[in-house]
Amino acid sequence: xxxxxxxxxxxxxxxxxxxxxxxxxxxxxxxxxxxxxxxxxxxxxxxxxxxxxxxxxxxxxxxxxxxxxxxxxxxxxxxxxxxxxxxxxxxxxxxxxxxxxxxxxxxxxxxxxxxxxxxxxxxxxxxxxxxxxxxxxxxxxxxxxxxxxxxxxxxxxxxxxxxxxxxxxxxxxxxxxxxxxxxxxxxxxxxxxxxxxxxxxxxxxxxxxxxxxxxx
Numbered sequence: 415x416x417x418x419x420x421x422x423x424x425x426x427x428x429x430x431x432x433x434x435x436x437x438x439x440x441x442x443x444x445x446x447x448x449x450x451x452x453x454x455x456x457x458x459x460x461x462x463x464x465x466x467x468x469x470x471x472x473x474x475x476x477x478x479x480x481x482x483x484x485x486x487x488x489x490x491x492x493x494x495x496x497x498x499x500x501x502x503x504x505x506x507x508x509x510x511x512x513x514x515x516x517x518x519x520x521x522x523x524x525x526x527x528x529x530x531x532x533x534x535x536x537x538x539x540x541x542x543x544x545x546x547x548x549x550x551x552x553x554x555x556x557x558x559x560x561x562x563x564x565x566x567x568x569x570x571x572x573x574x575x576x577x578x579x580x581x582x583x584x585x586x587x588x589x590x591x592x593x594x595x596x597x598x599x600x601x602x603x604x605x606x607x608x609x610x611x612x613x614x615x616x617x618x619x620x621x622x623x624x625x626x627x628x629x630x
Contacts, residue, residue: 442482454471455483471483502546516564519599521591523625525540527619527622531616550575550580551575
């Protein structure tokens with residue numbers, strides 16, 4: 415009887431923990447609006463002159479930022495790989511069917527980029543791509559939650575596999591860095607990889623953004 419009671423207590427605590435971790439639609443909308451760098455994320459946002467943003471809002475304009483403004487946005491905000499084939503393009507880009515996703519808040523070495531480890535060059539971009547591929551055992555378990563759109567019309571998203579944040583895993587294992595230019599969500603994970611000399615932190619590397627500027 416005691417064992418059964420303990421099992422129920424554990425299940426109850428697990429459910430409570432899951433509930434506390436999950437964000438409500440209202441919280442997700444509030445966070446999205448807070449993260450928007452301008453003054454007009456949503457049509458109902460108020461401008462400095464006291465008027466509603468309306469069609470001037472980022473939400474109303476095609477391309478660029480696409481903040482969450484309504485609960486219906488959240489319902490349509492995720493995509494599962496089972497709706498299309500999954501392709502790992504590089505360490506921070508995946509394709510699901512016709513949709514192109516750029517992993518939010520991280521920047522991985524480019525496919526052709528080389529880094530140094532023990533004074534020898536190696537293809538860190540290819541290794542980053544392979545590591546991301548190794549994290550996904552079943553494409554049907556990949557879910558991407560849209561955060562934004564970038565200038566290349568890619569969906570900026572947090573992608574999950576088996577409820578694990580792939581963006582976070584890439585940074586924490588040292589195969590991507592926190593893309594501070596756009597987000598500080600994964601700075602702690604980068605510090606962890608750096609301290610433990612994981613992935614590209616085992617040697618020397620050029621930040622992916624700087625590498626792109628020099629090689630494109």
